[in-house]
Amino acid sequence: MTRLVPTALIILTASAATADETRQLDAHEHGVGQLNIAFDGDQIAMELHAPGADIVGFEYTAESAEDRGLVDAAVATLARPLDLFALPAAAGCSVVQASASLESEEANDEHGHEDHAEHEEEGDDHAEHDHEDEHHAEEDGHTEFHAEYLLNCANPAQATLIDFAYFDAFPNALELEVQVITDRGATAFEVERDAPVLDLRDMF
Ligand SMILES: [Zn+2]
Structure with a gap:
């Protein structure tokens, strides 16, 4: 179990630093995004990739005022992680950093x-x-929205239930493949629209 920790951390770091450059956007599946969540001390780092189809319903270049407005609104929504991935109040989390952008191939x-x-x-x-x-x-071609978040939590071990309001915000999103990293290792989950809650009680 302990062997998994450094491996997973390296993957997450590489993804944040360079993997985006060579990422094959045409390999993505519409309806399915990826979310990495790493617990580290008082901090929770999160990284989201989601197809443009999931977030705004199209992947062509936004040229009309309406389409540009949809992209801008989506980026603004994606920059508010606690509205998308709601954590228990007892965890006492606040947003330290949040960024979101649209990437195309x-x-x-x-x-x-x-x-x-x-x-x-x-x-x-x-x-x-x-x-x-x-x-x-x-x-x-394809586009993806990419967001990165850093949260600071008074009691990160209380962040055991994540409510994916993400699916309410983005009606075309069907599933998130979630990887969670804690001191106890890395675990993969699939969170679907039908059951938009992630229970992490076994991860602490
Ligand atoms: Zn696509």
Whole structure:
């Protein structure tokens, strides 16, 4: 059991530092996000990745005022972790740091660019229209929202029940794959919309 602790911590650290650069967003499953929760002394660090489809209902680049408004509102909501992952009052947790952003895979979609060039030469209006659709689907690809949180808790061992109001905030989200790390090791959970509560009493 103790052997698991350093391994899990290394994974979490690597994910925060560099793994985002090479993350394959097209490997994600719509409806399913990932949440890491690490208890360390008085602090709880959390990291969330969720498909754009789950959070705002689309993964194309927001260009209309309405879509941009949805993204801005989602980022603002994601920056309030205790409204999404409610902890017992007895834990006495407050937010030290919270950040949220939208990530896209546009930059490394070379296939989309090749198609783009072929279609440019076709010329007629109808082909241009088809091209617009493909342009959207291929170059924009998938997006994910990414958030990181740091909480400070007076009694972190009381943070044993997490209420996932996240699913109320984001109606398209169906499941979070949760990894929890405490002094006793790392444990994986799946928290679903039907049963949006995580019981961590065995983790302390
Ligand atoms: Zn996607």
